[in-house]
Amino acid sequence: MLTVQDKIDILKVNMYVIDAVPGKVFAYDDSNRSPFYCSHVVGYVPLAYVIERVVDAAYNHFLENNTCN
Numbered sequence: 001m002l003t004v005q006d007k008i009d010i011l012k013v014n015m016y017v018i019d020a021v022p023g024k025v026f027a028y029d030d031s032n033r034s035p036f037y038c039s040h041v042v043g044y045v046p047l048a049y050v051i052e053r054v055v056d057a058a059y060n061h062f063l064e065n066n067t068c069n
Helices: 004-012 045-064
Strands: 017-023 025-027 037-041
Touching: 004 017, 004 045, 017 045, 025 045, 037 045
Parallel strands: none
Antiparallel strands: 017 025, 025 037
């Protein structure tokens, strides 16, 4: 099973950006393959949970758009 850091590493190699600004964590696909943007506001939930949700959304998008034939 992949860890959050494993997923981040895979995403970064495939031109996804995972970043944060005060109060918000976001991810987007920086390539021209398929537009993707996801963000979550950091509120009363733990920051690790917010990061995991954003990374999972980006990783699922990556998997859906990069299937091997």
